[in-house]
Amino acid sequence: MDISVVVPLYNEDESLPELTAWIDKVMTENNFSYEIILVDDGSTDKSWEVIESLRLQNDAIKGIKFRRNYGKSAALNVGFEATQGDVIITMDADLQDSPDEIPELYRRIKEEKLDLISGWKKKRYDPITKTIPTKLFNAATRKMSGIELNDFNCGLKAYRSDVVKTIEVYGEMHRYIPVIAKWAGFSKISEQVVEHRARKYGTTKFGFSRFINGFLDLLSIFFVGKFGKRPMHFFGSLGVLSFLAGTVMALYMIGIKLYHIAAHIPYKREITDQPLFYIALVAIVVGSQMFLTGFVAELVSRNAPERNQYLIEKRTP
Structure with a gap:
């Protein structure tokens, strides 16, 4: 299988039909064999019913449902374990990430033999209360990790299969996956400018606490990666x-x-x-x-x- 698309989601029943149809259109036009793994992180709306309905229409769609809300890191980790593709694409379910980016991400992973490509939302449609803290965290992460990326937390990323089968993501560490990958020995990390679309349905699911938790997780990654065995x-x-x-x-x-x-x-x-x-x-x-x-x-x-x-x-x- 060429591509596995992992989509963690929480209360995104409105966007799922449009997202999966868009992904299917891109895959069909480029003759990719693919699967879409939708990980329902304990949604309280009709997301799971929508997933089951979409599964009946498209065999490439697979669903995983948590009994309760565990967080994006847990959803990604379980999704990674279920993947079968040579290249894994992660993207958010809110339609702010464009599936049209997938062919170029796949090409670069294959042709440039990269381990990981992180999307860079150079032009963002987020409020200033989100963009300023994000810039500060990106700067701190660059300084501590030595990885020259502008947007560590972009949901749109591409990986070689070996990467997602090796790393473990937990807590709030999904925003630091490039750092985790580097500590695991996957150093061929690159960046790609991607389109950031305005949210079409619903509201953001992340509050201010994610910034505090994110900083603590960065310290944890730095310590465990550098001194975990000594x-x-x-x-x-x-x-x-x-x-x-x-x-x-x-x-x-x-x-x-x-x-x-x-x-x-x-x-x-x-x-x-x-x-x-x-x-x-x-x-x-x-x-x-x-x-x-x-x-x-x-x-x-x-x-x-x-x-x-x-x-x-x-x-x-």
């Missing part, structure tokens, strides 16, 4: 630095006190009366705790079942 390198390094800083401050105060005693110079301030003493004490305690945290995390990591599981791309015969 947590002592992170906690131990910070712990040692904090402990040494506190020790140096304590020795400095003791040295000053001893100098005044040896030189018979009056020194009325007690060490415990100085703010620096408490700063040093806190630094030593925090450093010790972070070092012990790293030690415990290292023990947990070394005893984890997946401690020696690594992603192997190829083997010689």
